[in-house]
Amino acid sequence: xxxxxxxxxxxxxxxxxxxxxxxxxxxxxxxxxxxxxxxxxxxxxxxxxxxxxxxxxxxxxxxxxxxxxxxxxxxxxxxxxxxxxxxxxxxxxxxxxxxxxxxxxxxxxxxxxxxxxxxxxxxxxxxxxxxxxxxxxxxxxxxxxxxxxxxxxxxxxxxxxxxxxxxxxxxxxxxxxxxxxxxxxxxxxxxxxxxxxxxxxxxxxxxxxxxxxxxxxxxxxxxxxxxxxxxxxxxxxxxxxxxxxxxxxxxxxxxxxxxxxx
Ligand code: ADP
Ligand code: MG
Numbered sequence: 001x002x003x004x005x006x007x008x009x010x011x012x013x014x015x016x017x018x019x020x021x022x023x024x025x026x027x028x029x030x031x032x033x034x035x036x037x038x039x040x041x042x043x044x045x046x047x048x049x050x051x052x053x054x055x056x057x058x059x060x061x062x063x064x065x066x067x068x069x070x071x072x073x074x075x076x077x078x079x080x081x082x083x084x085x086x087x088x089x090x091x092x093x094x095x096x097x098x099x100x101x102x103x104x105x106x107x108x109x110x111x112x113x114x115x116x117x118x119x120x121x122x123x124x125x126x127x128x129x130x131x132x133x134x135x136x137x138x139x140x141x142x143x144x145x146x147x148x149x150x151x152x153x154x155x156x157x158x159x160x161x162x163x164x165x166x167x168x169x170x171x172x173x174x175x176x177x178x179x180x181x182x183x184x185x186x187x188x189x190x191x192x193x194x195x196x197x198x199x200x201x202x203x204x205x206x207x208x209x210x211x212x213x214x215x216x217x218x219x220x221x222x223x224x225x226x227x228x229x230x231x232x233x234x235x236x237x238x239x240x241x242x243x244x245x246x247x248x249x250x251x252x253x254x255x256x257x258x259x260x261x262x
Contacts, residue, residue, distance in 0.1 A: 002154035004030040004053070004187060008062035011048050021212035022048045025062060028206065028215070030155075035181060035188040035225060037202030039195060041254060045213020046191045050159050053189060054080050066154060076100065078155050079148030083163040087132045087143060093119065094128035097147045104151070111150075118146035121180045138169035142176060149184060156181075158190040162197065174201060175234055182229050195250045199243060200224055200234070207253055217253060219246070 011023040023045045030036055038046045051057040053064055055074040064071045066078070074080075087096045095102075097115035106114075112128075119125050122142040132140060141161060148156055162170045174197060181188055192198050198205050199222060207217040228237045237243060 001032050002067055002187060003032075003065075004028075004155060004189075005065040005068075006049075006053070006062070007065070009049070009052060009059050009064060010061045011045070011052065011057065012060040023052075024212040024214040026213075026215060030187045030189070032187060033185045033203075035190065035201060035203045036206060037190045037192060037198040037204070038206050038208055039192060039198045039250065039254070040208035040213075040216075041210060042193075043213075044208040044210040046208055047159055048213060049208075050157050050189060050191060053155070054078055054157050076104065076151040077153050078157055079151060079153040081141075081144045081148045081156070081158045081161045083160045087140060087147070089132050091132070092128065093124065093130050093132060093135070093143055096132060096143055097128075097150050099147065100151050114150055115146070118149045119143075121149065121183055122146050122176050136169070138165055138173050141165065141173055145177060145180060149180065149186070153186065155187045155189065158188065160191050160193065162192065162194075170197070171234060175228070177201065178225050178229055181225075195247050195254070196238065199246055199250070200228065200238060205250070207250060217250075219250075222246075 006026055006028040008025040008027060009023055010025055012019045012021050026049060038049065040046060048057065052059055053071065055071050094112060094115045097118055098111040101111035101114060116125065116128055119128055122145050124139060124142055127135065162173055165173060178201065190201060202222050203225060205219040205222055206215045208214065209216040224237050224243055228234055
């Protein structure tokens, strides 16, 4: 069973005249099927944490283990989705999804079959032959999710992937992501600014605070994504009294802290 284990992770950036501590010791363990959402104001170290898990940034101290092996570089066991999709405009949708597999040396028919299966997972099975620029922003982001899933990673890393989408599209992509998560049972580490999005998607919420970045609050066993997957009605979930109560509680934590910094 894949496990991610973050132990006493600290990051210090070298800046002019000294160093900036972006992460105080962070500890976090994730298992198969965990959907962890990191929430918090700008600058509290969310992207720094994700970039360390992705292997883009080395820890200053501490370590991150994926299946007991230290993460020292990017790898096919982690799929990454950013706010900006970074698809290749000269490749069609299928070839974009299959690109990493092509670099890995897989033959065409095999990687096309995998790409088509991942496209079906995000509801784009009819779009494999289309050019990327023919697709809407929401569809392009779904292609990005399919691409991140193509190498069958243990862990999906998503840094504000819905940030550039309009509200309606965002809700649709959230629902598609939950279905893809349910079908693949991956670990997901997801960053957002939206409390509502965090509660709707995550099985666990970590609220981070700045200077230096750290985890200040943890909500385990958040039930709403599984409720949505059981009955398929997102509006019903988001209007439940318990959803609204938690939303206001988390908003109060974040706003109270921001007010203290203004
Ligand atoms: P978030 O994603 O929560 O907005 P970041 O992880 O991007 O936060 O940043 C955390 C802190 O580290 C901020 O104070 C930011 O200015 C600083 N920081 C981020 N990247 C760098 C860098 N490459 N060099 C120096 N400081 C950085
Ligand atoms: Mg960020």
